[in-house]
Amino acid sequence: MSIEPRETEANREGRDERGRFVPGCAPGPGRPPLPDFRRVIAERLAANGGSVDAVLFDVFEALRAEAAAGNVAAAKLLLDRLAPLDKGAAPGLSLDEVIASSFLTPRDRAAAIRELLTDPANVDELERQRPTLCVVTGVPDATNG
DSSP states (O other): OOOOOOOOHHHHTTBOTTSOBOTTOOOOOOSOOOOOHHHHHHHHHHHTTOOHHHHHHHHHHHHHHHHHTTOHHHHHHHHHHHSOOOTTSSTTOOHHHHHHOSSOOHHHHHHHHHHHHTSGGGHHHHHHTHHHHHHHHTOOOGGGO
């Protein structure tokens, strides 16, 4: 038992006797474009008396506080966004070399620490050297209260 679609003028237009599209048939409208989400968010924040910059600053401050409190995931996220690892930036430095080096820029030092964070074997050593790293990088150590 086969169910045949109802034959109407609307569904016959641009099709052959078997219901297939004929060559030269104009395509449909396609998928509508997505809205500009950045503009939509900015408009909604402005309607509520806020701004994108204020929200981004609040997010940054929350991440910075978490990283300073010892949250490794928050520190890694901040380093990924603020000082991404350059392919040619001081690869393979040990933690002692990062601490003792005077030739590293703050960005390269952050990238080297980020590279050390990717190896779980270095986490204990990084935790042990936290006070020294805080002095070298200029980030306050929140664990000493």
